[in-house]
Amino acid sequence: MKPFAYHQPGEAAEAGRLLETHGGQARLIAGGSDLLGELKDGIVHYGQLISLSRVKGLDQIHQGASGLRLGAMVILARMEGDPLLSGPYRMLAEAARGVATPEIRNQGTLGGNLCQRPRCLHYRSPWVSCLKKGGSGCPAMESGHQHYLSVMGAGDCRAVNPSDLAPPLVALAGVAIIDGASGSRSLPLTDFFAGPDQIAGRDNALRPGELLVAVELPPMPENWRGTYLKARERTAGDFALISAAFGCRIEEGRIEQARLVLGGASAGPMRCPEAEALLEGQAPSAETAARAAEAAFADASPLPHNGFKLDLGRALVSRAISQITSSTG
Amino acid sequence: MSMDTKRIVTASINGAEISVMADNRMSLLEMLRDAAGLTGTKEGCMTGDCGACSVMMNGRVVDSCLVMAAEAEGAEIETVEGIADGKNLHPLQRKFLEHAALQCGICTPGFLVSAKALLEKNPDPSDAETRYWLAGNLCRCTGYQQIIDAVRDAAAEMRSSAK
Ligand code: FES
Ligand code: FES
Numbered sequence: 001m002k003p004f005a006y007h008q009p010g011e012a013a014e015a016g017r018l019l020e021t022h023g024g025q026a027r028l029i030a031g032g033s034d035l036l037g038e039l040k041d042g043i044v045h046y047g048q049l050i051s052l053s054r055v056k057g058l059d060q061i062h063q064g065a066s067g068l069r070l071g072a073m074v075i076l077a078r079m080e081g082d083p084l085l086s087g088p089y090r091m092l093a094e095a096a097r098g099v100a101t102p103e104i105r106n107q108g109t110l111g112g113n114l115c116q117r118p119r120c121l122h123y124r125s126p127w128v129s130c131l132k133k134g135g136s137g138c139p140a141m142e143s144g145h146q147h148y149l150s151v152m153g154a155g156d157c158r159a160v161n162p163s164d165l166a167p168p169l170v171a172l173a174g175v176a177i178i179d180g181a182s183g184s185r186s187l188p189l190t191d192f193f194a195g196p197d198q199i200a201g202r203d204n205a206l207r208p209g210e211l212l213v214a215v216e217l218p219p220m221p222e223n224w225r226g227t228y229l230k231a232r233e234r235t236a237g238d239f240a241l242i243s244a245a246f247g248c249r250i251e252e253g254r255i256e257q258a259r260l261v262l263g264g265a266s267a268g269p270m271r272c273p274e275a276e277a278l279l280e281g282q283a284p285s286a287e288t289a290a291r292a293a294e295a296a297f298a299d300a301s302p303l304p305h306n307g308f309k310l311d312l313g314r315a316l317v318s319r320a321i322s323q324i325t326s327s328t329g
Numbered sequence: 330m331s332m333d334t335k336r337i338v339t340a341s342i343n344g345a346e347i348s349v350m351a352d353n354r355m356s357l358l359e360m361l362r363d364a365a366g367l368t369g370t371k372e373g374c375m376t377g378d379c380g381a382c383s384v385m386m387n388g389r390v391v392d393s394c395l396v397m398a399a400e401a402e403g404a405e406i407e408t409v410e411g412i413a414d415g416k417n418l419h420p421l422q423r424k425f426l427e428h429a430a431l432q433c434g435i436c437t438p439g440f441l442v443s444a445k446a447l448l449e450k451n452p453d454p455s456d457a458e459t460r461y462w463l464a465g466n467l468c469r470c471t472g473y474q475q476i477i478d479a480v481r482d483a484a485a486e487m488r489s490s491a492k
Pocket of ligand 2: 330430432433434435436437467468469470471
């Protein structure tokens with residue numbers, strides 16, 4: 001690890017100013033569980049680390065008239081058990097429980113989870129150059145290790161965002177609250193993450209000098225329920241190969257307000273409007289769930305070694321739909 | 330450009346206030362082992378995968394290899410060295426010995442810290458709960474069953490002596 005300066009600003013604006021001053025030399029550090037791995041493995045170097053641990057007010061979960069606000073520095077362990085994450089928001093607690101290990105959930109934060117770097121083995125290897133690390137080619141396309149790559153989209157880089165919180169937050173219509181040296185703005189999470197035709201090297205829409213300070217969730221109907229299911233190689237401490245967040249409410253025996261979001265399928269969390277439209281107004285049944293699962297992956301273009309994620313993904317989607325539609329109403 | 334790459338970090342470690350000179354790159358694990366001389370906490374992977382470095386920080390169990398020493402400023406840290414009461418072993422430590430829940434022992438300090446944190450939160454964990462809450466601690470030797478048995482046996486003893 002090369003030496004670096006370590007800043008612990010007390011205000012988000014100051015963190016933004018430091019980011020702006022030091023440009024590409026600077027990186028934010030929240031819980032550190034992803035970044036420290038990258039630094040130790042030598043795949044990234046920064047001269048300036050800007051810690052968010054002392055920034056005031058970022059570790060709150062707050063319920064207001066306009067919905068629920070989750071600070072970027074809320075740790076995942078708190079999300080597992082916070083009483084505000086119940087009813088429609090319970091899927092967030094479920095997703096938090098599935099992240100990594102208890103130790104890491106005590107360190108890892110919501111903001112860090114959303115802004116973590118991809119798990120593509122080529123990106124994580126200090127020995128190979130790749131587009132995300134500023135190299136000129138992508139070794140993943142010719143490789144057998146494609147399980148952490150997308151099955152949709154056609155960007156030059158097929159790495160996916162590994163966040164388990166992103167799919168349920170998108171399903172709940174989350175909005176990213178961004179602060180920085182040049183003021184604050186908000187952006188729907190659907191526009192926050194890189195799209196299927198991502199530009200390598202850019203994981204999200206944060207501009208230089210900006211940081212994610214919170215996620216806001218609009219109010220949901222009391223009877224809306226969701227779940228988050230993830231497929232992984234080991235049951236504990238592992239990243240999702242593919243995942244599905246699904247939620248809806250049942251009105252007079254019919255599915256309403258269906259939201260389906262896939263993780264690990266595209267560069268960022270991906271909403272599935274066709275599948276949602278198929279479900280809307282339908283009576284729950286195994287056939288309906290299977291048709292929606294088919295529709296969710298209709299546009300898939302898997303790589304030679306990750307087609308298995310389609311079967312896993314369809315199974316997760318039908319299971320999530322059946323689980324929610326049979327227990328709601 | 331000049332930059333400060335070192336700082337003095339002061340933390341409470343097992344109840345004693347300790348100050349060390351820490352390079353910015355130093356992890357809490359290195360601060361405990363190399364600067365404070367508390368080598369009970371082990372290094373397995375340095376990447377958050379094994380839990381051998383588990384310590385309590387402000388009441389929560391964390392992987393000390395993934396915590397910057399700078400973040401320990403003002404924190405309360407408890408390590409495996411703080412678990413026994415003088416010469417009297419903690420029930421978890423005794424039960425680990427009775428159940429032969431260790432072989433090489435590199436994972437043991439981390440398991441003890443994590444298990445103690447678990448029992449403080451849940452004095453009567455089921456088998457599944459014990460496995461879930463210890464999922465961040467890896468053991469290459471025992472096959473885990475003895476560890477789970479030791480933790481649940483210690484929990485039973487602590488419950489009956491609390492009555
Ligand atoms: S040494 Fe910290 S988790 Fe392995
Ligand atoms: S006793 Fe050897 S790793 Fe656990």
